[in-house]
Every structure is written in structure tokens, then in C-alpha cells.
Amino acid sequence: MTYTLTTPLYYVNDKPHLGSAYTTLACDALARFQRLKGEQVLFITGCDEHGQKIQRTAEAAGLSPQAHCDAVSAQYRELWQRWQISNDRLIRTTDPRHRRIVEQFFARVEAQGDIVEGRQQGWYCVACEEFKDDPAGAEAPECPIHRRPLEWRDELNLFFRLSRYQQQIEALIAQPGFIQPSSRRNEVENFVRQGLRDFSISRVNLPWGIPVPGHDGHTFYVWFDALLGYITALLEESDSPDLDTALARGWPAAVHVIGKDILRFHAVYWPAMLLSAGLPLPRKVFGHGFLTREGQKMGKSLGNVLDPALLLERCGRDAVRWYLLRDIPFGEDGDFQQQRFTDLVNNDLANTIGNLLNRTSSMARRWFAETVPPAGAAGGHDHPLALAAHQATSTALAALEQLEFRTAAEATLQLAISANGYLNDQAPWSRMKQEGTLEQVAADLYAVLEAARIVALLLAPLLPDLAERMLNQLGQPLPDSNARPADDAATPGADWTARLTWGGLQSGSPLPEPSPVMARLELDEPL
Numbered sequence: 001m002t003y004t005l006t007t008p009l010y011y012v013n014d015k016p017h018l019g020s021a022y023t024t025l026a027c028d029a030l031a032r033f034q035r036l037k038g039e040q041v042l043f044i045t046g047c048d049e050h051g052q053k054i055q056r057t058a059e060a061a062g063l064s065p066q067a068h069c070d071a072v073s074a075q076y077r078e079l080w081q082r083w084q085i086s087n088d089r090l091i092r093t094t095d096p097r098h099r100r101i102v103e104q105f106f107a108r109v110e111a112q113g114d115i116v117e118g119r120q121q122g123w124y125c126v127a128c129e130e131f132k133d134d135p136a137g138a139e140a141p142e143c144p145i146h147r148r149p150l151e152w153r154d155e156l157n158l159f160f161r162l163s164r165y166q167q168q169i170e171a172l173i174a175q176p177g178f179i180q181p182s183s184r185r186n187e188v189e190n191f192v193r194q195g196l197r198d199f200s201i202s203r204v205n206l207p208w209g210i211p212v213p214g215h216d217g218h219t220f221y222v223w224f225d226a227l228l229g230y231i232t233a234l235l236e237e238s239d240s241p242d243l244d245t246a247l248a249r250g251w252p253a254a255v256h257v258i259g260k261d262i263l264r265f266h267a268v269y270w271p272a273m274l275l276s277a278g279l280p281l282p283r284k285v286f287g288h289g290f291l292t293r294e295g296q297k298m299g300k301s302l303g304n305v306l307d308p309a310l311l312l313e314r315c316g317r318d319a320v321r322w323y324l325l326r327d328i329p330f331g332e333d334g335d336f337q338q339q340r341f342t343d344l345v346n347n348d349l350a351n352t353i354g355n356l357l358n359r360t361s362s363m364a365r366r367w368f369a370e371t372v373p374p375a376g377a378a379g380g381h382d383h384p385l386a387l388a389a390h391q392a393t394s395t396a397l398a399a400l401e402q403l404e405f406r407t408a409a410e411a412t413l414q415l416a417i418s419a420n421g422y423l424n425d426q427a428p429w430s431r432m433k434q435e436g437t438l439e440q441v442a443a444d445l446y447a448v449l450e451a452a453r454i455v456a457l458l459l460a461p462l463l464p465d466l467a468e469r470m471l472n473q474l475g476q477p478l479p480d481s482n483a484r485p486a487d488d489a490a491t492p493g494a495d496w497t498a499r500l501t502w503g504g505l506q507s508g509s510p511l512p513e514p515s516p517v518m519a520r521l522e523l524d525e526p527l
């Protein structure tokens with residue numbers, strides 16, 4: 001079965017910021033992990049290009065909406081390439097094939113009797129593209145997220161009969177594991193408990209959208225169209241735009257990874273739409289937290305937005321991925337602090353992990369003819385570092401399965417810390433000065449090199465670049481966390497799990513000349 005995972009489809013009203021990069025980086029780590037395990041992965045990202053917000057932005061820039069979308073979606077494409085994101089698809093909702101999928105889906109929902117005409121009155125946030133719950137009688141209410149005035153709307157629209165799905169949605173969200181982390185479930189439960197109301201799925205007088213078949217003057221509400229982008233994205237290049245063809249490519253999704261602000265759309269509206277069309281439901285919706293910067297919300301007006309392209313250029317992939325995945329529990333809010341960022345990167349990656357490998361392979365090369373020393377007693381599974389490696393591996397694998405990137409990163413780091421501690425305790429550099437200790441020194445160095453090999457393998461989904469440099473330094477083959485199902489190897493990373501077993505390093509195999517695997521991060525100015 002295909003493991004389909006998705007990022008949100010990003011609005012193209014503005015260039016990408018760190019919030020979008022955060023979800024995409026986390027999904028990239030998850031996609032790589034699943035590929036390494038041997039799963040057939042379909043990793044979907046994309047751009048959400050219709051709606052009033054985009055139309056207004058384009059107008060303000062003096063561009064046609066299409067020209068504006070082309071320009072911004074190209075920035076997303078380029079950014080993901082520069083970050084070497086391993087996405088299999090980048091769907092754009094202005095793709096003509098998407099329109100066909102939306103039409104077919106709508107026909108199924110309409111045939112169920114789930115589309116009715118109605119009058120929509122309420123306060124609308126264009127930035128959220130969402131009607132807000134009654135803003136407590138204020139005269140000029142503001143959007144609590146965007147702090148901008150809401151707009152009063154009163155239109156005749158088409159409605160989706162969400163209210164019909166009350167019981168099914170209640171049962172769905174009660175399923176453990178559907179909404180994760182489970183702390184986010186309450187909020188959705190409260191919303192559903194108040195009683196689901198039908199929601200409008202069309203707009204009148206909004207040309208920048210997909211026309212609703214059979215309902216002149218209506219275009220689809222941007223969210224109705226956008227969520228279906230996950231299905232259009234399943235199509236292969238050569239497929240005709242047919243709903244069933246798309247679904248057969250990898251539906252249902254194993255997980256939709258999203259920010260907490262769009263949980264309701266994914267955990268309530270979207271499943272109800274799918275139920276209406278008679279289609280399987282996604283297995284999981286994971287709502288991560290928001291990133292702030294030095295305690296403040298990132299925003300253009302504050303001038304403190306972190307540009308992911310600049311961050312990459314100045315700090316490199318490994319550093320940024322490590323900080324975001326290792327420091328912030330995925331699911332909770334996180335704060336980007338520059339000092340902490342540099343400290344973690346330098347302590348964890350340059351000192352603990354990088355130096356461990358460097359000094360150990362230097363000693364091994366010097367005393368054992370540039371090869372991996374004989375394992376001796378370190379070959380056994382009861383060696384203290386073998387036990388530590390086993391512990392780290394089982395913790396990290398279980399954590400990655402649950403999208404607990406921080407736990408996986410910490411377990412991996414802990415193994416490197418244990419190996420450093422072991423090396424310092426055994427002090428092979430002192431032992432070498434005594435007679436008859438060569439065997440012990442060999443075993444100790446073997447154990448530490450072997451631990452470093454396992455650290456590198458565990459880092460492969462999180463920090464593919466550093467993992468590669470470490471494995472090169474150990475003279476080890478690289479696991480391919482980016483192999484596509486269509487590639488020759490049927491199960492691309494299948495040997496990764498097997499290679500995580502203690503004892504994989506071959507005594508006598510050559511050790512290449514070491515060079516630092518991780519440069520220290522020196523940032524003189526604020527990012």
C-alpha cells in the first residue's frame with residue numbers, strides 16, 4: 001500500500017516563509033523515514049491558488065491572477081528544490097486537470113443530495129478565507145489570527161449539508177490516532193459538539209475560482225477546491241484527469257500534516273465531503289504548532305519574518321533541520337531563538353556528533369593501518385554501546401512512526417553522548433602507551449565507530465546531508481532516502497532497518513581520511 005503524506009497546499013498570496021518551510025521539512029523527514037523502511041511513498045505538496053485573497057493580491061500587484069500565481073508558485077518550487085525536499089508532487093490548483101477532478105467530485109456529492117441553496121450571512125476573514133464564529137456582537141470585529149477587520153457577507157450560495165454527517169464525524173474524531181497530537185482533539189470535539197452547520201461551498205461575484213457546473217455565476221469556495229488538490233496530486237503525469245484513476249494511485253492519505261489553524265477544515269469538513277462522495281477517509285490528521293521568533297509572532301508588519309531561502313544560504317540544511325526538528329516538540333508551538341539555534345547546532349552536531357567521529361577515526365587510522373580495527377569483545381550484543389545503540393534505535397524508530405521528531409533526534413544524540421562518554425572513560429590514547437593493550441584499544445575504537453555508524457543511519461531521515469558525510473567518512477554505503485517507487489530497486493531503503501543492527505561495520509575495511517563532517521555555525525549578525 002502506498003504511504004501518501006501531504007503538506008498543506010500553500011496560498012500563493014506571498015512568498016514562502018519559515019512557517020511553510022517548517023511543515024515541509026518535517027514532512028520531508030517523515031517521507032524519507034518511510035522510504036528508508038521500504039514503503040512506497042507519495043509525498044505531496046503544492047500551492048492553493050484560487051480565492052479572493054489571491055485575486056486581491058494580484059490586483060494590488062497589477063498582475064493577472066494567473067501571472068501572479070505562476071510567479072509565486074515558481075518561488076515555492078525553487079525553494080523546495082534548494083532545500084532538496086523529496087516531494088513526489090507539487091500540485092497547483094490552477095492545473096486544468098484539477099478542475100476536472102473537482103467537477104467529478106462535486107457531481108458525486110450533488111448526486112447524494114448534499115448540495116442545497118441557501119443564504120450565507122456572516123463575518124468573513126479574507127486572509128483566512130473563512131467565515132468566523134459569531135464574533136460576540138462587536139461592531140467592527142477583527143480576525144483573532146490576522147488582527148484585521150472582518151467583512152460582512154450576505155449572499156445566496158450553495159451549501160454542503162455538513163449537518164447530515166454529525167454522528168459520523170463525532171465517531172471519527174473519537175478514534176484514537178485520527179487527530180494528533182491528541183491534545184488538539186478537544187478543540188475539534190468542542191466545535192463538533194455544538195452541532196455541525198451546513199457550510200457554503202460557492203461564491204458569487206468571485207471570478208477567480210473554478211466554476212460550479214450547472215450553477216451559473218458561482219465559483220467554488222477556495223477551501224472546497226483546495227482540499228481536493230490532495231486527490232488531483234495523486235495523478236501521474238500521463239494519467240487522464242479521472243477521479244477513480246487518481247484515487248487508485250494512493251488514496252487514502254496516511255497523514256495530512258498541517259498547522260493547528262486549519263485543523264477544522266481537515267478533521268471535520270474534509271472527511272464529511274469524502275463521506276458524502278463515498279470515498280475512504282485519511283488515516284490521520286496531524287496539527288503542528290506555530291513558530292514564533294524571539295517570542296514574537298512572525299509578521300511582515302513586525303519586519304521579523306525569517307526567510308527560509310536566506311536561512312538556508314547562511315546556515316545550511318543540516319543546521320536548520322536539526323534545530324526545528326530537535327528543539328520543538330512537533331505538535332507544540334515553538335520559538336526560534338538565534339542564540340539557542342547556534343548553541344544547539346554547535347554543541348550537538350559539531351561537537352558531540354562530528355568530533356566523536358573525527359577523533360575516533362583518526363585514532364583508528366593511525367593505529368590500525370587506516371582500517372576499522374578488529375571488533376573483538378565489542379562485536380557482542382551485550383557490549384554497553386551495543387545496548388545503547390539498540391535502545392536509541394528502538395526509541396527513534398517508534399518516535400518517527402508517530403512524527404515525534406524531537407524524541408527521535410534526542411535518542412540519536414543520546415547514543416553519540418554515550419559513545420563520547422565511553423571513549424573518555426576508556427581513554428584509548430592513554431592505553432596505547434601501555435603494553436599488551438592493543439586488543440582492548442581495538443575493541444573500544446570499534447565500538448565507538450560502530451555507534452557512530454548507527455548515529456549516522458538514524459540521522460538519515462532527519463539530516464540526510466550530515467548522515468551522508470558521516471557514512472562516507474566510515475567508508476559505508478549510503479542509504480537512499482529519496483528513491484522513488486519507480487526506481488529499479490523495488491524496496492529502495494529496505495536494508496536500512498537491517499543495517500541498524502549492531503556489528504555492521506566490517507573490521508579491516510578501509511577508513512577514508514577524516515575531515516570535519518559538521519562546520520560550526522558562526523553568526524555575527526541577526527538573521
Ligand code: MSP
Pocket residue numbers: 007008009010011018019020022023048226227228229258259260261262289290291292298
Ligand atoms: N491554503 C491553505 C491550506 C489549504 S490545504 C488544502 C493555507 N495556506 S497557508 O499558506 O496560509 O498556510 C499553510 C500552512 O502554514 C498552514 O498549515 C499554517 O498553519 C502554516 N503556518 C503559517 N504560519 C505559520 C507559523 N508561523 N508557524 C508554523 N506554521 C505556520 O492555510
